Amino acid sequence: MTELDPVIHAQARLRIVSALATLDSGESITFPRLLELLDMTAGNLSTHLRKLEDAEYVEVTKSHQGRTPVTYLALSKVGRRAFEDYTEALRALLGATP
Numbered sequence: 001m002t003e004l005d006p007v008i009h010a011q012a013r014l015r016i017v018s019a020l021a022t023l024d025s026g027e028s029i030t031f032p033r034l035l036e037l038l039d040m041t042a043g044n045l046s047t048h049l050r051k052l053e054d055a056e057y058v059e060v061t062k063s064h065q066g067r068t069p070v071t072y073l074a075l076s077k078v079g080r081r082a083f084e085d086y087t088e089a090l091r092a093l094l095g096a097t098p
Contacts, residue, residue, distance in 0.1 A: 004093070007055045008086045012040065012048045017057065017083050020075040028061065028074035049073065057082055 008017050015038055023029060029037075035045055052058040057079030061072040075083065 004089050005082055005086045007051060007057065008082060010048070010051075012044060013052055015040075016045070016048055016052060017075065017079065017086075020058065020073065021080065021083050023074065025077075025080070026074075028059075028072040031071040031073060034073055052079065055079075055082075 008014055016034070019034060019037055020029070031042075031045070035042060038045065049058055049060065053060055055078075056076055059074045059076045059079075061074070063070050063072065
């Protein structure tokens with residue numbers, strides 16, 4: 001049986017990666033916008049982003065707009081490939097069910 005990636009498989013991280021996967025390669029989203037889209041708390045989102053960043057699935061870029069700090073999030077190439085592998089494994093798992 002194909003194993004599902006445990007880094008992505010956690011519900012909150014699956015939601016994050018799924019949302020980021022809708023962006024084109026090279027596109028990013030701000031932390032507050034992702035927070036709003038996913039309706040998560042800032043602490044919960046930060047915790048799960050850290051795990052995804054540690055796995056090199058998410059790229060975090062910090063910048064400033066004037067004096068205001070802005071955090072941009074994007075799915076890395078590794079993360080996009082991991083998500084594709086995850087969805088393939090999930091399809092295989094579901095297809096194997098009678």
